[in-house]
Amino acid sequence: MAEAQTSTTTTTTTSTTTSNPLFDKFTEEEKKKVEELKTHLPDILKGADVQNYTLWGVELNKDSNDRKLEVILIKFLKARNFEIDQAKEMLIKSIKWRIEFKTDEILSETFPASIFGKVGFFHKHDKENRPVTYNLYGGLDNNQVFGELERFIRWRVQLMEKGIQLLDFVNVDQMIQVHDYNLVAYANYDSTVKNASKNVTQVLQENYPEFLAAKFFVNVPWWGDLMFKFVSMFLSEQTKKKFIVTSAGGVKDSMLNLIPEENLPTIYGGKSVIPELEEKSEGDKPKVDEPEPKNDKPTE
Numbered sequence: 001m002a003e004a005q006t007s008t009t010t011t012t013t014t015s016t017t018t019s020n021p022l023f024d025k026f027t028e029e030e031k032k033k034v035e036e037l038k039t040h041l042p043d044i045l046k047g048a049d050v051q052n053y054t055l056w057g058v059e060l061n062k063d064s065n066d067r068k069l070e071v072i073l074i075k076f077l078k079a080r081n082f083e084i085d086q087a088k089e090m091l092i093k094s095i096k097w098r099i100e101f102k103t104d105e106i107l108s109e110t111f112p113a114s115i116f117g118k119v120g121f122f123h124k125h126d127k128e129n130r131p132v133t134y135n136l137y138g139g140l141d142n143n144q145v146f147g148e149l150e151r152f153i154r155w156r157v158q159l160m161e162k163g164i165q166l167l168d169f170v171n172v173d174q175m176i177q178v179h180d181y182n183l184v185a186y187a188n189y190d191s192t193v194k195n196a197s198k199n200v201t202q203v204l205q206e207n208y209p210e211f212l213a214a215k216f217f218v219n220v221p222w223w224g225d226l227m228f229k230f231v232s233m234f235l236s237e238q239t240k241k242k243f244i245v246t247s248a249g250g251v252k253d254s255m256l257n258l259i260p261e262e263n264l265p266t267i268y269g270g271k272s273v274i275p276e277l278e279e280k281s282e283g284d285k286p287k288v289d290e291p292e293p294k295n296d297k298p299t300e
Contacts, residue, residue, distance in 0.1 A: 020067035020170050026074065033082050034070045038062050040088050047088070048095035055095070056164050068169035075173075079209035079236070094207045103157060107165075111155045115144050120159045122166065123274060124263035130213055131166040132176040132259060133159065136277075138183030138219075146196035156200045160208055174213035176258060182219035205236060216255060217245045218268070 026034065041062040045053060053060045058068045073087075076094075080086035098104070120135045146152050163175050246254045252269030264270025267277055 018067065020071065022071045022170060022173055023067040026070070030074060030077075030082075031070075033077055033084070034073050037073050037077060037084055037087055038069065040084070044088055044091050044095070047092040048099075050095065050099070053095055055098075056167075056169070058169065071169045071173055075210035078238070090206070090209070097203075097207055101154075101157070103161065106154060106158045107161055109154065109158060111151070111158070115141075116155050118277070119145060120156070122163060123265060124259075124272060126176050126213075126258045126263070127260055128213075128258075129172050130174055130176050131163055131172075132178065132263070133163055134178045134180065134265070136180045136182075138181065140188075142188060142190060142192050146192045149196055149199060152196050153200055153203060157203065160204065160211070164208075164211070174211055176213055177215040178218065178255070179215065180218050181221055184221060186221065205239070210238075212239060212242055214242050214244055214258060217243065218251050218255075220245055 039062055041060050045051065045060065055072060058064075058066060058072055060069070073091075076087045076091050077084075080090055118136055119140065120133060122131050122133050125131055167173050167175075244254060252264070255264055255268055255270075259270070261270050263272050265272050265274050265277065267274070
């Protein structure tokens with residue numbers, strides 16, 4: 001059996017039970033299910049071939065009094081419709097993947113800023129203090145960004161781990177995502193992009209359950225329906241229900257429902273300046289008025 005393993009940490013567990021507003025929102029049935037899954041942690045660790053493990057700063061210990069553990073465990077339960085055996089299997093596979101993928105080292109890795117700098121980044125929070133990540137897909141060199149699949153996946157996982165560092169699992173345990181498709185032509189949505197999207201989506205679905213609170217799709221092109229059909233094949237129904245596809249001219253109002261105006265980037269009609277984006281020419285800036293997408297929501 002492997003020695004003790006530790007995932008990327010930002011906090012440590014405590015020996016005494018402390019107040020946790022997220023845990024307090026659980027229903028009685030959810031608390032029972034989480035407690036049941038918690039009793040299986042020794043078997044889960046054994047199944048993953050580790051003596052102990054710390055996931056996102058929280059030790060997977062059945063005797064732990066840290067309520068953040070329950071907040072993490074319920075994510076796996078929700079992803080598997082509260083089926084204990086399925087949640088156990090998911091957690092075992094995820095721990096094994098993290099060890100094999102070396103996620104503990106990923107935050108120290110560097111990726112070319114000239115390639116990935118504007119593809120994905122975090123900028124402030126929404127009205128519930130959830131971090132917001134922006135992904136801008138227009139004007140990318142597909143071969144540079146997506147061509148080296150392993151590098152792209154590691155970059156995307158690093159972005160996810162950076163986001164999790166912004167969560168405390170006490171008051172906040174989810175994020176907001178914004179996907180901007182301005183200047184993305186149909187010809188750019190090629191096999192390289194599709195393959196990268198498929199692989200990254202599967203990695204996130206299997207190892208980062210219930211971290212998404214909502215995902216905005218803005219400046220969706222006329223062919224967006226085809227894109228949603230493809231991506232939807234690899235997404236759970238729970239995830240697809242969190243999609244918000246904005247209509248033409250409705251980007252600002254839609255995003256302001258969740259993101260305060262002072263935190264919303266100016267390129268979407270808010271008041272928060274992102275220098276790196278402001279430096280782009282007017283022709284390259286993401287626009288908020290694009291032709292109406294075919295559907296108001298992704299094809300399920």
